[in-house]
Amino acid sequence: MKPDEIVARKLNINGIVQGVGFRPHIYQLARFHQVMGEISNTSSGVSIHVEGSRENIDRFCRNLPTDLPPLAHITDIAEAPDTVRGLVDFSILPSTAGLLRSTLISPDVSVCEDCLKELFDPADRRFLYPFINCTNCGPRYTIIDDIPYDRCHTSMKHFVMCDRCRSEYDDPQNRRFHAQPNACPVCGPQVALHDSDGGLISCENPVEQAGRYLKQGKTLAIKGLGGFHLSVDALNTLAVERLRRRKHREEKPLAVMSPGLERILEYAHVAPEEKALLSSFRRPIVLLRKKEPCLLSEAVSPRNAFIGVMLPYTPLHYLLLDQGFTALVMTSGNMSEEPIAIDNDDAFARLSGMADYFLIHDRQIYLRSDDSLVRLVAGADRVIRRSRGTVPVPVFLRRSLSPVLACGAELKNTVCLTSGNRAFLSQHIGDLENSATYDFFCMTIEHMKRILDITPRLSRLPQHPLCHGAAAGRHGPGSGSTPSRPYRQLHGRKPDPGEVDRPGL
Template identity: 40%
Template sequence: MKQRRFIHITGIVQGVGFRPFVYQLAIRHQLAGSVINDSEGVKVDVQGDVDQLDEFISELTLQAPPLSRIDQVAVWPRPLHHVTSFAIEQSKGRSLTSVCLSPDQGICEDCRADIADPTSRYYRYPFTNCTHCGPRYTIVEALPYDRAVTGMRTFSLCQPCQQAYQNPLDRRYHAQPISCDHCGPRVRYVSGSGEVLAHKASAIAMAARTLRQGGIIAIKGLGGFHLACDASNSDAVARLRQIKRRQRKPFAVMVANGDAAKQLVSGEAEEWDILQSQASPIVLMQKKVQMEKEAAPQSSLAANIAPGVPYLGVMLPYTPLHVLLFEHLDRAIVLTSANGSGMPMATEFAEVSDQLGDLVDGVLDHNRPIVQPCDDSVVHFAGGKCRVMRMARGYAPYSQPDNGSVRPILAMGAQQKAAIGLSLAQQWILSPYVGDIDDIDTQHRYLAVIRHFESLYQVEPEQIVCDRHPGYVSTQYAIERQQQASPAMSLHQVQHHHAHILAVMAEHKIKQTVLGFAFDGTGWGDDGTVWGGEVLLSSPRHFKQVFHLRPFRLLGGEQAIKSPARIVFAMLLECYTLSEIKAMGLAVFKAWSESKMDNLFKLWQSGNSSPYTSSMGRLIDAWAGLLGLVDSVDYEGECGLLLEQAALAATGSVAMEFQLAETNMIDWQPLLDNALSLLAAAPSGLSSGTQPDTWSLLVSFLSRGLLEAIAHNIKTVAVSFPTYPVVLSGGVFQNRVLLDLVYQQLSELTNSIYCGETIPVNDGGIAAGQLWYATHQPEKGLSGSSALHI
């Protein structure tokens, strides 16, 4: 008996080979009909023997292409009609866009084999791709995803590529970036002064030669330009640091393959899996001890690559261009975004030339346009799982089905690590990482991302949601847009740390009330202080602060974030008199004159430009300063990384505890008093050079002791709320030693534990939390997150 079915499939089903998969499946089951892409997803009109039809529908989900993600399969019966074959119809646009956009993907094994095969048309072609790999988000201009609305539209296909593109049995069927050496983009090598020196294979060979000779080059990748140098050449790395104005912040490296990576780092099986996955992120793995000088170059790294920190960011070649470059290299290379200090990642040769000029020795350029910039994703292993720290290439755009809203909502994210969110009727979407929107150029890019997503999904938001911080550019833009909107647009403002908790709830689809620990650097607090060490009972609509870290002043505001000694001094002033502090003779103040200490004391008394903060991140900064691990901060998170390095060296710890005060404060003074007693009794190794091993041992014990105290405090609080799931969010939980300790401590309890996995726990996830808030408000909503009534 024959029947007819109409099938609507939503999810990541465009640009991943879904239509040829449907075509081949229909032919195998001897079915007739058609399949089409439109901006609502993939639609199949199919008829045939009812048993074959049922198997076809079942296999749609069971055997779907590897890069696809099926969110929903809706099936309706239709009356039989006259059709004798199965066809793939031309894509169509519609007014409602619900399709999910696939992230860019690293080169697949089949394409890798093609570029290595002398008999293949794609032999050594640096832009080889198929429906299973290659650019997606970075080239798309509109949906549905077709070549005519990508950056590839200006490249006319040669006859063999056209045949592959039109053949449903070919894996390059409707691979929108398809091209070959005869019809596609081409690579060139340009000198630092702008002279074109070589094309095609000669360009790649010349770029590699410059790297081997100690030069610095820019390389155009999938989502932007990178700067590269020989990772074993300390002089080249030092020069790169001067160009980037990056004194100590670690660089990531690219190596030829997993075997080369194993010379440099060690890790868990899950870390090796994610390193070699098609997403191809930067994976932060445990550094190995520096190899001997006579070791091969690829197993030796310059000491100034990632100084003083326990981890090294490693990635593998993820485009054919990178694969071909490594045919000429026997060593790791540094790969970092090509931009001047404070500027967004460059996507055009002209930007590299303007920003960097003759600071680089060459540019490996190509003429495939980058429609949307996209940085490299960063992942690490903590709390027993791989967790994304920067969500970009390979992971973003990120989308979730069935949690959207009837009225389109735009989420603005935060100021640092900005990303935006968009909620539609059938899904919500999180953009790739944009960056810190402190400078005008990154702000322009941030606004361009908003316009791009609104254009892609053909929406004009009816609601907008942002942070409460009045100084955030994202907040200011939201208010300005709401005021200019016609008809009126509703505005929600969500407390920063509530949004942190909500981001984890959004990823795990949690709607019940949770016990949330929001530990980060700084965020606008509801009481006029700077929050960052908050324990919140949180629902999607409300929150109640149940504990917070004991506040201390940030002496000089931003200056304190750069100088941990100021935070130490402010904390001491909460507990001791100025004369008592001077009598301690702490090494952390060794560079201070007595007049400076007196002046800072007056600043502390007046409170001018010195807000109170309850930040756990700033407490960690102070601890690193107290232990002599850092004098001035070079990059965000440096203190935490150095503390982590010291904690990893510990063979034990010092037993320390926070005190939970009746005023709902998490009091750090018992930890500080304990540390001061131990430091006072210790030999003066830090200041005089005597007995450094003893001092290092104490520093490592105290470093681990603080992290253990934070983890134990989380457990202590969780014990008091046994019926609530525990949610961990905020940048502090990027510390893998801490997160491991928390999971160990909480494993003894009945509470479920959740932390960000694909959505970062840092400010990169704030937009997801804002969307989760807004989509759970009543239709007319509130103006901002408010108290939870228990």
């Protein structure tokens, strides 16, 4: 066999490989290894045809799984010989509508280092623009309404890209190639500052003005990625105590956000593993041991050795915290036990008794997602609340199941949908003891069914007779198969006999 013999190979790749800059990355990899071919999206991932010298093809295939864009995750690669077509370039084929139904969707991702550099570069056209993002970072799960993951199915559909953004979006060599939330100050979302009555406050820089209010001890409602936060300066005891009174939250610790690790080290102990957790693109709240004496107000986590801390994860957070704060309280924007507010009007209605000012924006959040919470125990991270930054990455099961919907418990509810060997856990929903949370529970199931393209054949509903989610059970003792309000809401029909709550799934 001659060493320069031309061969062809086909690779079918499954996993999180769409909407994460995978195709341009493969384009670069193909050019680097001097192989020709093409890449296209498929119903479950991507398909690659490559041809070139056997040596180059081998190097390309060996390199591919180890050299991935930051958000990509490969679950399976099928490799097979293919027919040589005599291609003279490597190209990215356009997506075919109707095909992309079961691919994995990326979670929301903290702003990346490249975007941060641009954010604080006075020469960049997105200098200080709070919605800067690229294919390696930005919102995903919280702004998507349907699949495939294209701009028209996200809340960015209301913003028409300017020519410069469009040319980045169309260029396979650009970091913003097919970055669905791509935006700039000319064409993208904008922030605005409002008072507690919802009146617009006219000012040149709403983020700077919001920072000034926080320094004066005011409470701000800040619209983030997965919902509103209520924020005060974490060093200001009067402000923290006032927020507690308004939120009816007496002692439960409040999470804080600091601009960088150096600032966190001023008030908390941080092990190397905790540092990695804090800095990961998921940006969870990490429970850290407080330093004594603690620089932060005792009212942040009274009589508690631990404190929940996170790093900024949106450009807006970075701009806010860059104004000289050690830490800001960032607690969920809700009255205790209610779901976090995501809609501007809803926030004005529900949070006006708690917030003095509102820092809002006009990019809609389609699905709320609270901050995730993790803790390091015996050297391993334990997830206490699996939400933003992780959902909807599935847990991979040992075997495939027919599609199941598991509705979770009444307290600290999370639902789960399965498809094949993937179990998709929802974001944290909360305690189903008020109608707002119950509505959120139903909406989340509908939303997940749509964006994951799953029609469950079996359902597991809570059985405890006092459980809200088990309204069905009240129709008869132990009657899990009784047609139920939740079942009808979730499926739009009565269950078939034996379909609900079949044990032993």
